Amino acid sequence: MNKVFNILGLLGLALLLLAAFLGMQNWAVMGFALPDQFYTLSTIFLGIFIEAAPFLLMGTLASGFVEVFLDRDAIQRLMPKNALLGAVAGGLLGFIFPVCECGVIPLTRRFFSKGLAPATGIAFLLASPVINPIVVASTYAAYGWGPVLFWRIGLSLFIAVAVGLVFALQARPAQLLKPTPLIQISGASVDHPHIAPAAPGLGPRIQRALVIAGDEFFEMGRYLIAGSLVAALLQTVVPQTALLAVGSGPLLSVLVMMALAVLLSICSTVDAFVSLAFVGSFTSGSILSFLVFGPMVDIKSVMLYLQVFQRKTVLYMVWLVFLFVLLASVFINLNIGI
Amino acid sequence: MTARRYAVLKIVMLLGLGLYLLYKTFSGTLYFYISDRFTWLVLLGGAGFVLLGLAALRNLLRQATPGHSHANNWTVLIVAVPLLFGVLMPDRPLDSSALDTRGLTTNTGLGGGAWSNVELSLPSDQRSVLDWVRTFNFASDPSIYTGEPADVIGFVYHDDRLGVDEFMVGRFAVTCCVADAFAVGVIVRTPQAADWPSNAWVHISGQMAVGQFDGRSYPVIEAASIKEVPVPPQPYLFP
Numbered sequence: 001m002n003k004v005f006n007i008l009g010l011l012g013l014a015l016l017l018l019a020a021f022l023g024m025q026n027w028a029v030m031g032f033a034l035p036d037q038f039y040t041l042s043t044i045f046l047g048i049f050i051e052a053a054p055f056l057l058m059g060t061l062a063s064g065f066v067e068v069f070l071d072r073d074a075i076q077r078l079m080p081k082n083a084l085l086g087a088v089a090g091g092l093l094g095f096i097f098p099v100c101e102c103g104v105i106p107l108t109r110r111f112f113s114k115g116l117a118p119a120t121g122i123a124f125l126l127a128s129p130v131i132n133p134i135v136v137a138s139t140y141a142a143y144g145w146g147p148v149l150f151w152r153i154g155l156s157l158f159i160a161v162a163v164g165l166v167f168a169l170q171a172r173p174a175q176l177l178k179p180t181p182l183i184q185i186s187g188a189s190v191d192h193p194h195i196a197p198a199a200p201g202l203g204p205r206i207q208r209a210l211v212i213a214g215d216e217f218f219e220m221g222r223y224l225i226a227g228s229l230v231a232a233l234l235q236t237v238v239p240q241t242a243l244l245a246v247g248s249g250p251l252l253s254v255l256v257m258m259a260l261a262v263l264l265s266i267c268s269t270v271d272a273f274v275s276l277a278f279v280g281s282f283t284s285g286s287i288l289s290f291l292v293f294g295p296m297v298d299i300k301s302v303m304l305y306l307q308v309f310q311r312k313t314v315l316y317m318v319w320l321v322f323l324f325v326l327l328a329s330v331f332i333n334l335n336i337g338i
Numbered sequence: 339m340t341a342r343r344y345a346v347l348k349i350v351m352l353l354g355l356g357l358y359l360l361y362k363t364f365s366g367t368l369y370f371y372i373s374d375r376f377t378w379l380v381l382l383g384g385a386g387f388v389l390l391g392l393a394a395l396r397n398l399l400r401q402a403t404p405g406h407s408h409a410n411n412w413t414v415l416i417v418a419v420p421l422l423f424g425v426l427m428p429d430r431p432l433d434s435s436a437l438d439t440r441g442l443t444t445n446t447g448l449g450g451g452a453w454s455n456v457e458l459s460l461p462s463d464q465r466s467v468l469d470w471v472r473t474f475n476f477a478s479d480p481s482i483y484t485g486e487p488a489d490v491i492g493f494v495y496h497d498d499r500l501g502v503d504e505f506m507v508g509r510f511a512v513t514c515c516v517a518d519a520f521a522v523g524v525i526v527r528t529p530q531a532a533d534w535p536s537n538a539w540v541h542i543s544g545q546m547a548v549g550q551f552d553g554r555s556y557p558v559i560e561a562a563s564i565k566e567v568p569v570p571p572q573p574y575l576f577p
Contacts, residue, residue: 034533036433036435037435037438039427039428039430039435040432040433040435040436041422042427043370043371043430043431043432043516044432044516044517045423046371046420046423046424046427047371047372047515047516047517048516048517049420050359050362050368050371050372050380050420051371051372051376051379051514051517053355053359053383053387053420054359054379054380054382054383054386055379057383057386057387057390058386103519108378119447138373138406197577207396207397209391210389210390210393211394211397212395214352214391214393214394215348215394216347217352217390217417218348218351218414218417221416222413222414222416222417224351225416225417225419225420226416229419231517232517235439235517236436236439238439239438239439239441240439240440240441241439241440241441244441264517264518265517266514266515266517266518267514268447269514270513270514270518271514273513273514273577274513274514274518277513277520300504308562
């Protein structure tokens with residue numbers, strides 16, 4: 001009986017979708033006239049989602065494969081014990097795992113479940129959206145071999161390591177993290193019968209990694225979608241023109257560009273090109289703040305952070321990053337001027 | 339809901355997302371959402387979702403009793419939201435209604451970088467709206483363009499700062515996805531300016547002249563002909 005219901009339900013859903021697709025694509029035909037802003041919202045939302053979903057997918061795939069193929073001991077052995085060295089190693093880990101800001105979050109969570117130290121994990125989380133070959137290349141393409149590239153890399157690494165070290169001071173690091181009910185490999189398959197225990201063969205292990213990646217996409221994807229919706233809504237409501245109009249002066253310009261980075265929520269792989277549009281009309285410190293703050297903090301990434309850390313940890317993390325970037329950028333505006 | 343039903347739902351959503359992305363890539367409407375530079379990424383993503391959906395399906399079929407998963411509660415349905423938007427909402431590129439919050443610039447600093455496919459040395463009648471706006475940025479004297487032929491496509495936008503015989507012909511420039519879209523525009527002068535409704539896509543040819551905008555001299559297109567055209571297959575310019 002249950003099975004019949006399932007099949008009927010699915011058929012109904014499929015029919016409904018088909019009808020929707022064929023008949024309702026044009027609301028105007030049905031006598032509906034949605035406000036123009038709603039179309040804009042829909043287009044921007046889909047734009048952010050379509051751009052970010054493949055990146056999140058890569059992150060959950062990396063996480064699935066790390067779960068299946070990398071064991072706890074390897075991470076303990078490879079990563080430095082010392083907090084400072086650990087944080088620096090975490091900051092540079094992006095060169096080995098080139099995932100950007102959406103993908104890094106499920107991967108970091110997986111590393112934490114495998115016993116990675118918080119300082120290392122936080123440094124990885126904050127640095128890897130910039131410190132990875134793809135973003136270095138795109139920044140180079142936009143700005144060439146020059147101060148913007150060097151400052152972006154240097155400042156991102158410095159802030160990531162510094163924030164990681166601040167959290168290393170926490171006596172019980174496990175308290176930083178959200179208690180994760182992550183699927184673990186050793187002996188946990190009894191609790192998680194939905195995923196076949198890892199058989200020795202390569203095929204079954206790959207299958208298992210893919211299933212874990214799929215489940216994780218649902219866990220993280222919910223927040224990516226909620227974040228993209230909020231960002232699209234803000235973009236259709238908050239006038240950027242008014243925001244940009246206030247943007248001069250060494251302090252105000254930095255604040256405006258940081259706000260814009262959060263508002264736009266674009267991927268770090270391409271933000272260098274986007275920022276080119278503001279060169280000339282904005283101070284160089286503020287351009288840098290856009291390039292350093294944006295990859296670490298924006299609407300969708302904060303939503304995703306909340307899946308890994310306690311709310312309080314996220315709050316401190318965002319606040320620390322904000323202060324660091326603000327201080328550094330204003331300092332550059334007043335003293336250096338790149 | 340039972341664990342099995344969650345598993346089925348998730349498989350449907352994964353396959354749905356995959357097929358949606360693949361469909362967008364091949365139907366050409368993907369350009370309404372992201373820059374053409376990232377087509378390969380979406381193609382890869384679509385294939386990836388289909389792969390994950392198939393792997394989850396295989397897992398479900400092989401197991402008599404699917405246990406719980408941690409992503410088992412009603413919030414997994416949020417993942418269907420982009421699918422619903424994608425299926426229910428007509429594909430519509432950004433238009434002048436988005437300018438309320440984004441504004442439109444007649445002067446962009448998009449000049450730097452080794453990375454740019456905007457060619458300043460283009461013959462003037464091949465320049466797009468964005469090319470024109472960029473060239474203006476390099477000119478100290480707006481009259482140097484006077485007499486050059488212009489031939490551009492864009493949407494009509496009526497700006498309060500313009501005279502009664504003028505409107506703007508605008509385009510959105512998209513670097514990555516529509517979230518970073520910014521609008522650029524060139525002033526068009528024609529006696530019938532008021533007859534053209536906002537958002538209409540037009541093909542304008544004419545000659546450059548000098549006009550006034552916001553209290554300073556500015557290059558304008560003196561329109562010889564204005565024709566209504568359908569929305570181009572790539573509605574945005576990719577700087």
